[in-house]
Amino acid sequence: MTRGGGRNDPDQPGYQAPYDPSDPRDVGSGKDFGADLYALYRAGRVYFPDTGILFSAWASSAHDFSQRVRFLDGSVGGERALSLVDQIRADLHFALRDTALAMRDIGTALVQISTDYAQTDQAAGTEFNRLLEKHPGLFSGPTQEVPQPPGSEAPFETPYEGPSLEAPEPEPWWLTELLQDQVEDAVDPIREGIGDVADGIRGWVEEQRR
Amino acid sequence: MSATFERGAFEAALDEVGSLLGDLWAVDEALKLGNADAVRESGGNPTPYGRVGVDVGRHHGFRYTVFWASPADADGTNGGFPSGGERPGDGAQALVDDLAATGRTWGRGVADSFRSMVQDLVRPVPSSFEDAVQTMRGEVISPLSTQIADNFAHLDSLSDWEGEAADQFIDYFYTQVEASVRNQVFAAEAVCVGLAGSKAIVHLGQHSLMGLVLSAKEAIDQQLQERKSSHEVSGMSTSDLLLLGATFLALAAAIPTGGGSLTLAAGASAAAAATGALLEFGSSQVEDGETTTFEVTTAEETMNQLSDRLTEIRTRVRTHWDQLEDSMGELRGLVAEAESSHLLYPRRPRLMADGDVSPGGWHHESAPR
Numbered sequence: 292m293t294r295g296g297g298r299n300d301p302d303q304p305g306y307q308a309p310y311d312p313s314d315p316r317d318v319g320s321g322k323d324f325g326a327d328l329y330a331l332y333r334a335g336r337v338y339f340p341d342t343g344i345l346f347s348a349w350a351s352s353a354h355d356f357s358q359r360v361r362f363l364d365g366s367v368g369g370e371r372a373l374s375l376v377d378q379i380r381a382d383l384h385f386a387l388r389d390t391a392l393a394m395r396d397i398g399t400a401l402v403q404i405s406t407d408y409a410q411t412d413q414a415a416g417t418e419f420n421r422l423l424e425k426h427p428g429l430f431s432g433p434t435q436e437v438p439q440p441p442g443s444e445a446p447f448e449t450p451y452e453g454p455s456l457e458a459p460e461p462e463p464w465w466l467t468e469l470l471q472d473q474v475e476d477a478v479d480p481i482r483e484g485i486g487d488v489a490d491g492i493r494g495w496v497e498e499q500r501r
Numbered sequence: 502m503s504a505t506f507e508r509g510a511f512e513a514a515l516d517e518v519g520s521l522l523g524d525l526w527a528v529d530e531a532l533k534l535g536n537a538d539a540v541r542e543s544g545g546n547p548t549p550y551g552r553v554g555v556d557v558g559r560h561h562g563f564r565y566t567v568f569w570a571s572p573a574d575a576d577g578t579n580g581g582f583p584s585g586g587e588r589p590g591d592g593a594q595a596l597v598d599d600l601a602a603t604g605r606t607w608g609r610g611v612a613d614s615f616r617s618m619v620q621d622l623v624r625p626v627p628s629s630f631e632d633a634v635q636t637m638r639g640e641v642i643s644p645l646s647t648q649i650a651d652n653f654a655h656l657d658s659l660s661d662w663e664g665e666a667a668d669q670f671i672d673y674f675y676t677q678v679e680a681s682v683r684n685q686v687f688a689a690e691a692v693c694v695g696l697a698g699s700k701a702i703v704h705l706g707q708h709s710l711m712g713l714v715l716s717a718k719e720a721i722d723q724q725l726q727e728r729k730s731s732h733e734v735s736g737m738s739t740s741d742l743l744l745l746g747a748t749f750l751a752l753a754a755a756i757p758t759g760g761g762s763l764t765l766a767a768g769a770s771a772a773a774a775a776t777g778a779l780l781e782f783g784s785s786q787v788e789d790g791e792t793t794t795f796e797v798t799t800a801e802e803t804m805n806q807l808s809d810r811l812t813e814i815r816t817r818v819r820t821h822w823d824q825l826e827d828s829m830g831e832l833r834g835l836v837a838e839a840e841s842s843h844l845l846y847p848r849r850p851r852l853m854a855d856g857d858v859s860p861g862g863w864h865h866e867s868a869p870r
Contacts, residue, residue, distance in 0.1 A: 316860050317860070317868050317869060318860045318863070318864040318865060318868050319864055319865025319866070319867045319868045320865075320867050320868070321867050323658075323661070323867065324865045324867050326658075327658050327661050327662070327865060330655065330656055330657065330658060331656070333654075333655070334654035334655065334656055338653060338654035338655065339654060342649065342653055342654070345644065345648055345649070349640070349641050349644070349645060352636075352637075352640040352641050353641060353689075356633070356636065356637060356640075356641075356692075359629075359632075359633040359636065360633070360692075360696075362629070363625070363629060363630055363633060363696065363699065366624055366625040366626065366629070367621055367624075367625050367699065367703065368620075368621035368624075370699070370822050370826070371822075371826045372695060372698070372699065372822055372825040372826040372828075372829045373695065373696075373699060375695065375826065375829035375830055375832075375833050376691075376692055376695035376696060376699075376829060378833055379688055379691045379692050379695070379829070379832060379833050379836050380692050382688055382833075382836050382837065382840055382845065383641075383685060383688040383689055383692065383836075385840075385846075386681070386684075386685050386688065386840065386845045386846040387641075387685060387846075389846045390678075390681065390685075390846045390847065393674065393846070393847065393849050396849070396852075397670070397674065397849070397850070397852060400852035400858070401852075403858075404852070404858050404863060407858075408865075453626070453629055454626045454628075454629055456624045456625070456626065458508055458509070458512045458623075459508060459509040459512070
């Protein structure tokens with residue numbers, strides 16, 4: 292397949308499929324064939340990469356999520372239930388990653404098949420190019436690249452820092468007790484003084500009664 | 502007693518239990534000094550002794566008269582005491598103060614020992630489990646459930662294509678994407694239900710522990726107040742203690758592990774419901790559960806009760822972890838089975854073999870075959 296720029300590159304805006312009368316393959320013919328080829332091209336050029344990008348991002352999230360599961364597992368001292376949770380997460384990560392890669396690769400294949408077959412039949416090629424020109428907005432940019440989703444050993448895109456597992460620093464016990472002792476030391480003479488005054492008043496009252 | 506767990510409050514309450522416990526021990530030891538029978542039991546003879554008043558107790562202090570074998574106290578002179586310094590009774594007070602210091606050290610040791618035994622129960626932060634669930638829901642489950650439509654690539658004339666490669670693409674991949682997505686959602690929900698279940702277990706362990714420490718604090722404090730009023734070791738303080746757990750067992754039983762009848766897509770919504778219920782269990786004050794009584798007379802009994810009740814809490818927490826482990830094992834089995842049956846992600850068609858697709862493997866219905 293010829294890939295240059297502009298009209299000859301199926302991954303760039305403005306692409307038009309050439310007709311090659313010398314191509315002997317008969318894989319279809321006519322306007323409907325051209326319309327079906329256009330649908331394959333559109334799927335491979337736009338929808339599969341767009342979907343692949345989504346799955347790649349979800350795969351990345353599932354990969355980053357392992358940090359949280361491991362943090363939580365560590366916080367409870369290591370529990371088999373949470374290690375099973377992480378295994379399910381790893382299964383999910385693998386499934387999302389594989390789906391992302393499949394979307395990317397199949398999208399490439401659909402573009403390849405549709406542009407390859409469009410040059411084998413003039414009527415089909417004409418319809419294919421007409422539909423491309425009719426929907427320029429769909430193909431206004433180059434084919435979106437699906438980011439490589441991370442493998443299980445890849446660095447994390449968003450590092451996770453869990454909350455502190457340490458207990459808040461308590462007031463030192465000696466300070467509490469020192470303060471308590473100081474208060475008692477201060478209060479005791481006052482209490483005794485008040486007691487003496489009360490005794491004095493009581494005595495004076497009794498004396499007055501006599 | 503059920504109480505909201507907060508790490509700082511728990512640590513402070515535990516320190517206070519240690520302090521009260523040490524005080525109770527020291528008060529009871531001091532009370533023996535004023536009890537003629539106890540003095541006799543310890544080999545002494547109280548009759549010729551003098552009696553002096555001492556200050557006893559730190560939390561609920563009181564004045565108490567003890568027997569004291571000091572010549573000064575026995576004959577009413579200042580006999581054995583250095584002139585101008587110590588007063589009669591200073592020796593007795595010093596002994597009581599020593600007992601208080603010993604009790605304080607012992608009580609602090611009990612608290613520290615208890616603290617080290619419950620580290621794995623009090624260390625986890627429940628909100629971090631819920632945060633993780635919300636992250637999985639927000640970043641994966643919600644968009645995955647809504648953004649991948651059936652026929653996402655708008656291929657409306659798939660039946661116009663023929664050949665082995667075309668069939669593989671259609672049958673193995675394109676028409677399987679939606680079903681695979683539903684199963685991926687199930688796997689993500691299974692992760693969430695495991696985390697929500699873990700949060701519920703952490704919650705019940707922490708709240709039971711908080712209840713235990715507060716019950717112990719209340720009971721010991723009552724005993725110290727009784728010592729102050731009666732000046733003797735008697736009576737028993739009790740405090741009800743709630744052991745959470747019964748509700749969790751019912752919730753955990755709702756985790757869909759299916760057996761042969763479960764379709765993963767149906768299981769996803771059941772798992773989401775179970776996650777919601779388990780998170781709710783952890784976020785609200787749950788009053789359901791058995792209660793047990795914390796009974797205390799002496800410091801040693803209190804320490805033994807603390808140890809026994811902690812064992813009960815640990816046993817319950819262990820039972821819940823085991824149950825969650827069983828459920829997660831079954832869920833993992835379902836996900837693994839889906840993976841090996843090509844239901845968790847669609848199989849790749851062989852479109853790119855040798856860099857091209859052969860006309861025989863992929864052609865239009867309009868081609869003469």
